[in-house]
Amino acid sequence: MNKKIILLTGASAGIGKATAELLMKKGTVVYGASRRAYAPQNDTTSGGEIIYVSMDVNNESEIKSIVERIIFERGRLDAVVSNAGNGIAGSVEDSSSDEVKYQFETNFFGAVKTIQACIPVFRAQGYGKIIAVSSVAGIVPIPFQAFYSAGKSALLIFMQALALELQPFYIQCCSILPGDTKTGFTAARKYTIASQSPHSVYGKKMKSSVGKMEKDEQNGMSPYVIANAILRQIEKKKMNTFVVPGFGYQLIVWLFNRLPVKLRLWVVGLLY
Numbered sequence: 001m002n003k004k005i006i007l008l009t010g011a012s013a014g015i016g017k018a019t020a021e022l023l024m025k026k027g028t029v030v031y032g033a034s035r036r037a038y039a040p041q042n043d044t045t046s047g048g049e050i051i052y053v054s055m056d057v058n059n060e061s062e063i064k065s066i067v068e069r070i071i072f073e074r075g076r077l078d079a080v081v082s083n084a085g086n087g088i089a090g091s092v093e094d095s096s097s098d099e100v101k102y103q104f105e106t107n108f109f110g111a112v113k114t115i116q117a118c119i120p121v122f123r124a125q126g127y128g129k130i131i132a133v134s135s136v137a138g139i140v141p142i143p144f145q146a147f148y149s150a151g152k153s154a155l156l157i158f159m160q161a162l163a164l165e166l167q168p169f170y171i172q173c174c175s176i177l178p179g180d181t182k183t184g185f186t187a188a189r190k191y192t193i194a195s196q197s198p199h200s201v202y203g204k205k206m207k208s209s210v211g212k213m214e215k216d217e218q219n220g221m222s223p224y225v226i227a228n229a230i231l232r233q234i235e236k237k238k239m240n241t242f243v244v245p246g247f248g249y250q251l252i253v254w255l256f257n258r259l260p261v262k263l264r265l266w267v268v269g270l271l272y
Helices: 014-025 058-075 095-123 146-169 202-217 223-235 247-256 260-271
Strands: 005-009 029-034 051-052 077-084 128-133 171-176
Touching: 005 014, 005 058, 005 095, 014 029, 014 223, 029 247, 051 058, 051 095, 051 171, 058 095, 077 223, 095 128, 095 146, 095 171, 128 146, 128 223, 146 171, 171 223
Parallel strands: 005 029, 005 077, 029 051, 077 128, 128 171
Antiparallel strands: none
């Protein structure tokens, strides 16, 4: 059986690293993209490999070059997993235009650029799978991380619209929506400059809210739970439109979509 060939972004840490390792153990050839390249890995039992490649998802020429390299070396691309992301915290009022752009650049536009580079390949093949890692925060708005929530929500809707466009070409699309997950993402989270000022009227509430989330993250799911959800979709003949890993988060999303908006926001306000 031919090994699956997959391009995975954000492969150096967290969910991306866990996904790359799991796919490799299943006999997949993973081109693991991140801003820095690392030594390749291989699994002697399955024959799977991780080939780390240096690729910035905000650089269209780098993305194009990596996709072309994969086709040159392997002759095809079976799936792309758009996972690269970052986080920035602070109130809306305390966020500058540049900081807002920073948040959207990787989480939304980086995913779009990566996916756009793969679509022509998938069309020419007559098949392909596109998986994007969104977030439960794309459905449940998180205060003081409004732009993270907005970017993940935009990615979720983008993927659904894309699925409609690509259906005639037998290209499938799926969004993965993790809840709180224990990774290095927590420590890497940035804060807007104004939010760190002692003069910010949101400072105390923002620190309390983000602190609660960070505690939840560090007590959250293993990244391998998310990696397994991604693996299952890659192995399925027909992918789901979106997947929420973990029964607890599935229940949260189900309830949230059925509550009146005022009640939804009241509940979130109690949590954060």
